[in-house]
Amino acid sequence: MDQRSPTSDSSGKGPNRAFGADAAMPSLHLDRGEIARTTVAERLSVLERRIVSAVKQMLRFDHFEIRLLSPGSRRLELVISENISPLRIGESIIASETGNGISGWVAATGRSYRCADARRDPLYNEGLDDAGSSLTVPLLVHDQVVGVFNIESNSPDSFSEEDQRLAERFAIEIASALHTLDLLVVERATTCEQVSRSMSAELERPLSELRDLAASTRDPDLASRLNRIVTDMTNRVSACAAGPRSVIDAEHELHSIEQDPALAGRRVLVVDDEDRVRIEVSQVLEQLGCIVVSCESGTTAFRALAAAEAGDGFAMVVSDIRLPDATGYEVFTRTRQVLPEVPVVLMTGFGYDPEHTIVRASADGVQGILLKPFRTSQLIEAIRNALCITASDQPT
Numbered sequence: 001m002d003q004r005s006p007t008s009d010s011s012g013k014g015p016n017r018a019f020g021a022d023a024a025m026p027s028l029h030l031d032r033g034e035i036a037r038t039t040v041a042e043r044l045s046v047l048e049r050r051i052v053s054a055v056k057q058m059l060r061f062d063h064f065e066i067r068l069l070s071p072g073s074r075r076l077e078l079v080i081s082e083n084i085s086p087l088r089i090g091e092s093i094i095a096s097e098t099g100n101g102i103s104g105w106v107a108a109t110g111r112s113y114r115c116a117d118a119r120r121d122p123l124y125n126e127g128l129d130d131a132g133s134s135l136t137v138p139l140l141v142h143d144q145v146v147g148v149f150n151i152e153s154n155s156p157d158s159f160s161e162e163d164q165r166l167a168e169r170f171a172i173e174i175a176s177a178l179h180t181l182d183l184l185v186v187e188r189a190t191t192c193e194q195v196s197r198s199m200s201a202e203l204e205r206p207l208s209e210l211r212d213l214a215a216s217t218r219d220p221d222l223a224s225r226l227n228r229i230v231t232d233m234t235n236r237v238s239a240c241a242a243g244p245r246s247v248i249d250a251e252h253e254l255h256s257i258e259q260d261p262a263l264a265g266r267r268v269l270v271v272d273d274e275d276r277v278r279i280e281v282s283q284v285l286e287q288l289g290c291i292v293v294s295c296e297s298g299t300t301a302f303r304a305l306a307a308a309e310a311g312d313g314f315a316m317v318v319s320d321i322r323l324p325d326a327t328g329y330e331v332f333t334r335t336r337q338v339l340p341e342v343p344v345v346l347m348t349g350f351g352y353d354p355e356h357t358i359v360r361a362s363a364d365g366v367q368g369i370l371l372k373p374f375r376t377s378q379l380i381e382a383i384r385n386a387l388c389i390t391a392s393d394q395p396t
Contacts (some may be wrong), residue, residue: 011263026147047177048080055084059166061151066139068147069095069107073324076107076148079178079316084152095145101125102136104147107313110145112137112164135159137167139175146175201235207233253376257287262389264289264317269308270348271301271331273324277372283346284376285383298326302334309338316386321348332366343367343386347374 019376057063063083076093087093093322094100095107102123114135115121118131132155139147149171153159207230214226261368268290277297282292293314295301301319308314317335321328328346335344345368370378 039394043149044130051080051174051177052082059092059170061167063153064149066147066149067093067103067107067180068139068178069145076103077327079147084150084232102134103150106136106138106148107145110138110140110143111156112168113339114159114164116159118156130154132156133158135163135167137164137171139171141175143180146179151232172348194208223309254283254287257284257376257380259287259289260389261289263383263387267291267293267308267312268383269301269304269314269317269319270294271296271298271319272318273297273320273322277347281379288380288383298323298330301326301331304392305334305338313339314342316383317342317344319344319346321346344387345370345382347372349373 005320014230051066055064065081065084066079068079069075070077074095076095078087093104096104097108098105100108102115105123105333106113113136115124115134115136118124118133124131124134132153134150134152136148136150138145139149149167151159151167152392191224210226210230214223214230217223217226263285266289268285269293270278270282270292272281273296278294278296282294285292293304295304301323305314305317314335319328321330323331328348332344332346335342344366346366347370349372368382370382
């Protein structure tokens with residue numbers, strides 16, 4: 001990548017291609033039946049292995065990364081990286097023709113770019129010592145830029161026109177595979193919401209009858225009980241329809257959560273830009289006896305961590321992996337820097353894993369991953385496991 005230094009080639013030479021420009025491209029086809037039984041993280045991991053294998057074994061590119069364009073923020077989010085260091089905390093690449101290096105230019109223009117000399121190229125950001133040259137091509141789906149495929153070498157002028165043609169052809173395969181994965185992710189979320197809406201419509205008549213029965217009964221206790229049942233059923237269906245934007249059964253389970261002496265008084269930082277998730281996770285933790293500090297962005301979370309370093313610390317951090325101005329990996333990394341012993345639990349929904357947080361954080365020792373939507377019991381279990389609270393710690 002044009003903003004930091006790649007790992008050196010052992011040979012010190014540029015890539016050596018294994019086949020010509022007219023050779024058949026390796027297939028990245030994803031079998032719908034096979035991946036339907038896996039989580040988003042597992043699907044992305046399978047695709048990553050196939051891409052890395054094809055790029056290294058057939059195209060013979062050793063230093064490369066793939067970034068996807070976030071439609072809302074226009075940020076280029078890291079999805080796959082091989083032998084290229086991630087951006088530093090707070091850094092980002094935007095699809096723009098100026099000020100965001102070669103990858104930003106390629107994402108903004110939809111055109112490939114060969115950088116023969118990283119030290120002299122005007123688009124290549126200054127400050128690198130080891131980068132010699134690079135090749136960056138757009139990922140296109142129906143002529144729409146969805147990301148970039150960036151390859152680097154430590155040697156100047158390492159990439160030829162043939163290399164560019166090969167990279168562009170393979171980028172089509174990459175974009176198609178990632179687009180298929182994205183469609184499956186959206187399909188899963190949409191299907192869940194459609195099923196929930198259908199269920200809600202089917203339940204409306206019996207729920208209406210229960211409301212009428214509650215209104216007509218002369219027994220106030222029975223009326224109150226019926227109304228609670230109707231409200232509970234309505235809220236549960238609504239939570240299921242919200243999918244990754246809610247804790248499925250939080251509203252119902254909150255009434256039965258008792259304070260846990262092993263958690264009472266512990267300060268926990270909760271970070272999520274989804275109001276409902278942030279509020280519900282905070283409420284569950286407060287019911288358990290925790291003191292909760294909640295943040296809706298990476299910026300506010302970093303401030304809270306800085307303040308904790310100087311004063312009262314946190315016993316734990318719970319963060320979403322996708323924030324408007326940061327990533328879960330950045331929150332995880334910053335926590336490690338200022339509070340090395342504090343466990344971190346990351347939450348993720350149906351979408352892509354920006355900065356490849358799950359894989360990177362798992363390798364770095366993150367204490368837990370929660371896949372949205374999750375249940376209250378799963379949240380509590382993740383909290384207790386991260387803090388190493390065992391059954392023996394429970395009151396008898």
